[in-house]
Amino acid sequence: MSAAMKPASTEAALTMSGAEVVLRALKDNGVEVIFGYPGGAVLPIYDAIFQQNAIRHILVRHEQAAVHAAEGYARSTGKVGCVLVTSGPGATNAVTGLVDALLDSIPIVCLTGQVPTHLIGNDAFQEADTTGITRPATKHNYLVKKSEDLARVVHEAFYVAKSGRPGPVVIDLPKDILINKAPYTDAPKTEHRSYRPQTEPDAEQIHKAVALLKAAKKPVIYSGGGVINAGPEASRLLNDFVHMTGFPVTNTLMGLGAFPAEDPLFLGMLGMHGTYEANLAMHGCDVMLNIGARFDDRVTGRLNAFSPDSKKIHADIDPSSINKNVPVDVPIVGDAGRVLAALIAAWKADGEAQDKPALAAWWRQIDEWRAKDCLRYRQEGKIIKPQHAVKRLYEITKELGRETFITTEVGQHQMWAAQYFGFQKPNRWMTSGGLGTMGYGLPSAMGVQIAHPDALVIDIAGEASILMNIQEMGTLAQYRLPVKVFILNNEYMGMVRQWQELLHGGRYSESYSAALPDFVKLAESFHAKGIRVTDAADLDAGIREMLAHPGPVIADIAVAKDENCFPMIPSGAAHNEMILGPDQEGGVAGVTDEGKVLV
Amino acid sequence: MSEAGNAQRAATIAVLVENEAGVLARVIGLFSGRGYNIDSLTVAPVDETGRISRITVVTSGTEMVIEQIKAQLDRLVPVHKVSDLTLEGPHLVRELALIKVVGRGEERVEALRLADAFRARVVDATTESFVFEMTGAAEKIDAFCALMRPIGLAEVSRTGAVAIARGPRGLT
Ligand SMILES: Cc1cc2nc3c(=O)[nH]c(=O)nc-3n(C[C@H](O)[C@H](O)[C@H](O)COP(=O)(O)OP(=O)(O)OC[C@H]3O[C@@H](n4cnc5c(N)ncnc54)[C@H](O)[C@@H]3O)c2cc1C
Ligand SMILES: Cc1ncc(C[n+]2csc(CCOP(=O)(O)OP(=O)(O)O)c2C)c(N)n1
Ligand SMILES: [Mg+2]
Numbered sequence: 001m002s003a004a005m006k007p008a009s010t011e012a013a014l015t016m017s018g019a020e021v022v023l024r025a026l027k028d029n030g031v032e033v034i035f036g037y038p039g040g041a042v043l044p045i046y047d048a049i050f051q052q053n054a055i056r057h058i059l060v061r062h063e064q065a066a067v068h069a070a071e072g073y074a075r076s077t078g079k080v081g082c083v084l085v086t087s088g089p090g091a092t093n094a095v096t097g098l099v100d101a102l103l104d105s106i107p108i109v110c111l112t113g114q115v116p117t118h119l120i121g122n123d124a125f126q127e128a129d130t131t132g133i134t135r136p137a138t139k140h141n142y143l144v145k146k147s148e149d150l151a152r153v154v155h156e157a158f159y160v161a162k163s164g165r166p167g168p169v170v171i172d173l174p175k176d177i178l179i180n181k182a183p184y185t186d187a188p189k190t191e192h193r194s195y196r197p198q199t200e201p202d203a204e205q206i207h208k209a210v211a212l213l214k215a216a217k218k219p220v221i222y223s224g225g226g227v228i229n230a231g232p233e234a235s236r237l238l239n240d241f242v243h244m245t246g247f248p249v250t251n252t253l254m255g256l257g258a259f260p261a262e263d264p265l266f267l268g269m270l271g272m273h274g275t276y277e278a279n280l281a282m283h284g285c286d287v288m289l290n291i292g293a294r295f296d297d298r299v300t301g302r303l304n305a306f307s308p309d310s311k312k313i314h315a316d317i318d319p320s321s322i323n324k325n326v327p328v329d330v331p332i333v334g335d336a337g338r339v340l341a342a343l344i345a346a347w348k349a350d351g352e353a354q355d356k357p358a359l360a361a362w363w364r365q366i367d368e369w370r371a372k373d374c375l376r377y378r379q380e381g382k383i384i385k386p387q388h389a390v391k392r393l394y395e396i397t398k399e400l401g402r403e404t405f406i407t408t409e410v411g412q413h414q415m416w417a418a419q420y421f422g423f424q425k426p427n428r429w430m431t432s433g434g435l436g437t438m439g440y441g442l443p444s445a446m447g448v449q450i451a452h453p454d455a456l457v458i459d460i461a462g463e464a465s466i467l468m469n470i471q472e473m474g475t476l477a478q479y480r481l482p483v484k485v486f487i488l489n490n491e492y493m494g495m496v497r498q499w500q501e502l503l504h505g506g507r508y509s510e511s512y513s514a515a516l517p518d519f520v521k522l523a524e525s526f527h528a529k530g531i532r533v534t535d536a537a538d539l540d541a542g543i544r545e546m547l548a549h550p551g552p553v554i555a556d557i558a559v560a561k562d563e564n565c566f567p568m569i570p571s572g573a574a575h576n577e578m579i580l581g582p583d584q585e586g587g588v589a590g591v592t593d594e595g596k597v598l599v
Numbered sequence: 600m601s602e603a604g605n606a607q608r609a610a611t612i613a614v615l616v617e618n619e620a621g622v623l624a625r626v627i628g629l630f631s632g633r634g635y636n637i638d639s640l641t642v643a644p645v646d647e648t649g650r651i652s653r654i655t656v657v658t659s660g661t662e663m664v665i666e667q668i669k670a671q672l673d674r675l676v677p678v679h680k681v682s683d684l685t686l687e688g689p690h691l692v693r694e695l696a697l698i699k700v701v702g703r704g705e706e707r708v709e710a711l712r713l714a715d716a717f718r719a720r721v722v723d724a725t726t727e728s729f730v731f732e733m734t735g736a737a738e739k740i741d742a743f744c745a746l747m748r749p750i751g752l753a754e755v756s757r758t759g760a761v762a763i764a765r766g767p768r769g770l771t
Contacts, residue, residue, distance in 0.1 A: 135625060140675075140676040141621075143620065160676055164674075193679070194616075197674075322670075323663060323667070
């Protein structure tokens with residue numbers, strides 16, 4: 001809540017319409033930008049927006065994109081992202097974005113219009129049961145039926161969206177509530193009646209954890225999106241803790257950037273497309289510290305073979321994440337930053353010595369795994385390897401030294417971005433991890449660029465995914481957002497093709513990207529610059545041209561069509577049954593029938 | 600706690616919730632959406648202001664699943680408190696049933712005799728029917744209904760289980 005706003009007097013409050021109360025409450029909750037799309041039910045809010053300057057409205061081209069834009073905004077700033085859509089189709093279009101934010105723990109407040117209270121339930125024009133539809137798509141939702149509840153509900157929505165495990169919150173606003181006069185009340189200073197997540201860890205559990213970690217011979221730290229959620233200070237503390245202990249650390253897809261990629265203690269990403277060393281360290285460790293990660297199936301592989309010989313410590317702000325998939329020995333409920341601070345203090349206070357010789361031996365083992373160089377690829381000839389395209393993009397942006405944010409769509413390109421683009425800081429990496437929503441990257445980049453107007457924002461895309469929210473090129477043009485869309489164009493839904501190659505006998509059923517548009521002309525038609533690169537010799541020049549252009553760009557990079565993303569732990573396999581690429585030795589593990597039913 | 604095992608157990612869980620629109624849908628949606636069992640679910644306001652309702656859910660699953668159910672319930676925004684009565688010690692479980700038996704002659708006498716043995720009360724009677732009211736554990740009601748079936752059991756309405764811990768210990 002902005003400190004500048006003083007309590008509204010009741011008299012003044014009664015002169016405000018519901019819509020004005022909503023805007024006032026948004027402003028008091030620190031909202032500067034709303035991503036939205038108008039319609040009949042929300043016209044009163046649009047009218048109120050028209051008459052003020054404190055909050056900027058960004059007109060998207062599809063409501064799903066409004067939510068992804070708000071997610072990009074939120075993830076890159078640590079603030080709550082705000083969305084405004086109309087009733088019925090506006091709300092239903094937003095649902096994919098809401099579920100995306102739910103699975104990736106992104107704080108969003110989404111205002112949806114609703115038919116007037118007296119028509120609810122009558123199948124009125126553009127009526128949808130929005131709270132019913134979004135109940136399992138949100139962390140919480142509200143239908144405001146009384147004007148006097150309006151301000152309180154908005155304040156509460158922001159509290160719920162950002163406290164504990166963050167997530168999306170919907171407020172459904174009937175049109176009469178927006179038009180009628182409503183009182184304004186400040187955000188309550190008292191605790192929430194029922195929702196009070198625990199942020200401070202239990203000291204006893206911290207001591208148990210430190211005792212295990214001190215005695216560890218083969219430790220590993222596995223950190224996730226929760227460390228990003230906990231704010232940049234948590235990443236700093238993670239850094240301190242890792243260096244203090246000398247332990248190897250790996251990040252989930254959602255956790256990338258929490259630990260600097262170029263630090264020698266970093267093992268890279270773990271999981272299905274994680275590095276050989278990270279996965280084998282997870283498999284062979286004797287003590288695992290999970291901090292802010294949720295033992296997702298993309299990470300654990302076959303559960304009954306997951307890290308069989310380790311004692312597990314799991315710190316998470318959401319008790320339901322603990323013992324959900326993997327039973328742990330030391331559960332710690334709390335905020336990742338608070339937990340790390342407590343671990344650091346307890347580690348220092350603890351008199352026991354570390355087993356340094358054992359740790360050194362463990363590192364020697366890890367270095368042997370590292371020597372496999374599992375991300376090696378060979379760039380030869382004219383055809384551009386997608387890995388190479390990402391690697392060059394990374395190196396050239398690093399050379400430029402500009403503040404850089406990366407978003408992605410979903411597929412192989414997303415995994416290559418995770419593997420080959422090194423993130424040094426948190427909040428620079430926006431990807432759809434849990435839901436895996438194709439079409440996430442472009443609108444998300446839009447939201448990031450709004451929040452960071454001077455930064456370099458790049459959507460690493462696939463040619464199939466980009467078409468799922470391509471209409472947002474219009475938004476880029478309207479607001480002069482210089483987002484760069486870097487398409488790794490393999491003319492396939494590559495990730496689908498890869499599974500078909502490895503699991504379905506090479507029957508490429510419906511995974512070819514036929515009838516693609518001319519992306520250069522498409523860019524131009526949206527007032528952007530289009531670049532196409534087809535020869536490896538021209539790659540660097542193409543990247544530089546893209547980065548040098550002051551406006552939005554689509555760079556269509558023709559890459560090898562049949563490249564697979566490795567390493568890969570096939571569905572239903574264990575960490576030590578990883579498939580490596582053709583440039584590494586290591587057998588191709590078969591996929592079991594049990595594995596085939598998994599996604 | 601590495602091998603929690605696959606043994607199933609029943610759990611009677613009491614949940615105190617804010618009595619607001621949609622709260623029951625949230626709880627039920629959680630069970631159906633995540634594939635948990637609901638053997639019985641009851642709800643009613645329990646405080647003087649009517650702001651707090653108490654939900655009693657009887658469910659079953661492995662220890663890990665029951666722990667999940669409780670954690671999932673607890674993270675719902677309008678939930679104040681979740682308590683696993685089965686785990687926490689001695690507690691009482693009761694259910695109320697209204698049982699309609701239709702018949703004439705000998706059967707009526709037999710119905711009344713059995714009702715007496717089960718301490719079911721007659722709350723409505725016509726020349727050809729009775730409505731019995733009985734409270735007790737679910738098994739007792741099951742047993743009574745089974746005996747009434749050949750006699751002329753016509754209709755049953757049951758509340759589902761309500762439960763409370765024995766002794767002075769309270770939930771709030
Ligand atoms: C095609 C594809 C392939 C994928 N392959 C991989 C892969 O190889 N490897 C991989 O890692 N992922 C992969 N993913 C992503 C995967 O699906 C999951 O999204 C991801 O692994 C989850 O990351 P996480 O465990 O860090 O949890 P998140 O989803 O980021 O959840 C965060 C956890 O931290 C907790 N938390 C939130 N806030 C806090 C706080 N303040 N303090 C403490 N805890 C907090 C939450 O309760 C939650 O448990 C892939 C996704 C796609 C689409
Ligand atoms: C909305 C949506 N529909 C379907 C999928 C399933 N899916 C995952 S990756 C993928 C192919 C993506 O193709 P492309 O964008 O070209 O990326 P590539 O894998 O080729 O890099 C598909 C269809 C999805 N993740 N999201
Ligand atoms: Mg593709």
